[in-house]
Amino acid sequence: MSVRVQAWGIIAAVLADSDPSGAAIRQRLSNSLDENPGVPERALLEYLLETRRNDAMAAQEPEDGPRRLAPPVLPPQIIEQMDAIQSMSRISALLESQMLMTAFQPIYGLAGRNVVGVEALSRFVSDDGAAAELWFAEAAAVGLGANLEFSALGSAAAAARDLPEHLYVSLNISPSSCIDPRLPELFAHIDLPINRVVLELTDSISDEEYLQFIAAINPLREKGLRIAVDDAHSGAGDLSRMIHLRPDFIKVGRNVISRVDSDGLQQALAACLVDFSDQIGSTLVAEGVETVGELKVLSQLGISAGQGYLLGRPSVRPQDWATWNKQLDVDVLERQLREHETASGSAPPKKSR
Template sequence: MSVRVQAWGIIASVLADPDPSGAAVRQRLSNSLDENPGVPERALLEYLLETRRSDANTVETLDSARKMRLQPAALPPKLAEQVDAIRSMSRISALLESQMLMTAFQPIYGLAAQTVVGVEALSRFVSDDGAAAELWFAEAAAVGLGANLEFSALGSAAAAARDLPRDLYVSLNISPTSCLDPRLPDLFQHIDLPISRIVLELTETISDEEYAQFVSAINPLRERGLRIAVDDTHSGAGALSRMVHLRPDFLKVSRDVIGGVDNDGIQRAMVACLVDFAGQIGTTLVAEGIETAGELKVLTELGISAGQGYLLGRPSVRPRDWASWNTTVDLDGLKRHLVGPEQSIRISPPADPR
């Protein structure tokens, strides 16, 4: 669904809340709609900003103190940290209450079959300062709301996935710590997306302290059809040993490894080793960040199973783009069209897909 359609859905859910204590908030949102006719996303942004400004009395008090020329440097360090934490909690709480989460999907191609096999869900936030998604998640984790925000993002992505072709798997980003949250199994009971179509893509390394707990928490879900993806940045002998034991369904190979693989013998040798390693443990390799047809050609020849990147498809919030992803794409034709025998074209990153 488009950003505008998602915005209308969020607005409708807020206005339909029967809780009397939220009447003032709903009135502010209604007033913002009247002031921004036909532009629900702007009204939603105005509502979010107003909510953030008035969410906590503590924050209002601090704002008043600042107007009285109380400088941040005048606060004791410990108090300053508490002030920052309160502000972060206010921002994240307002974000969660407003459900200000959008979802973009990026296609993942099976390189041998030359067709889309899955998508990665990417969170998009409407914010006054244009903060990137990773900053929101980092801020939420710092104040103990990381799992709340991750689960909200998972729910939003699962709802948007209703408009995807049904034969595609959906890769959802999550931290290993959130996988330990007892709410995770319940999440799969309350979303329409079948667990067999879901891939949980771990955003961080599994710590030694959490590894046993992680395996105990995730194995019952894997038995029900859930799949796991990890990335190659989780390196080191200990991590590789755990990966052999975990046997993830997908190993994501980052841009740091595949970039320039068509021109760098060492990069090519590294990818070849990963292909062999993945074959030994029964894992599907997915190359991330494919930007040139030269890279695509070599990765396919080396036996990389799947790939994603700006060359193959940019993240999109538009259902009309998603609907086209169930058709076979002539990657060989794409390579012939983009490059000659001695030429390689680099694709620049796109503008914000919103």
């Protein structure tokens, strides 16, 4: 159902209310409809904002002060619909104003100790970046998830023009958006060659969508597109499916690599995943590398690549991206880390996703 159709439904319910305390505000809603013909959502938002202002003013008045008539109490279903329309308006405004930036985080090849790729992470101009997942969740909840994803993909592809040309670019996308017909159209309109693109799936592929996903993604893989999956979404069934899907990259996180330098069971788990990825022809990438000890053991185990705050923070600055052609010196990194910890008296911060 469109925003406009929902707005008309809510407005009809509000105007049908007979509570005298809300007569004045209902009249203003009716007047706003006349002033905004054909745009009921704008009139509804003005009504919603005035209602919230009245609530706030009523809360600030002293108990012994003059009493205002309480605003009309709306049914919970109407309030939910209003909240949904407010979310739609927020996301729509974000999409229209293109308030999206892209931060890139380097991914190092652990054998050659050089940057081989980057992961694109969305940052919102009106936000510090920490709540990016909340924006995407809110968009998905009101049916605009794919729109926001494709806007983020376009923003990342445009920003990637300033990256060193030898780096691949990992773009986060939901399996549902991979089925969207806009995906092949995207590759026809961006400057980033498809053989430099890795689509990193942000969720498991549902059974209902699996065949559609394969049908949509295989023609793109034949043109050079690569895909990555996250072990966080890998139950036993998903591991079995990986044998069929054969992703180009498998990404393992802190649940696998935490204490891998001091815990024998963690080492055994990581070694099993190295063997599994070798068997199906996938590149294993360790996410969230935080200590030099972890980095050394991961390299010894044969994990192909790694990323994390230890190796490089996400950055929106092209001047930082331009430096990602230098080889990593682990001894220098270890010394710098010790000096930082001595100066600050704390361990390096963890990556916030």
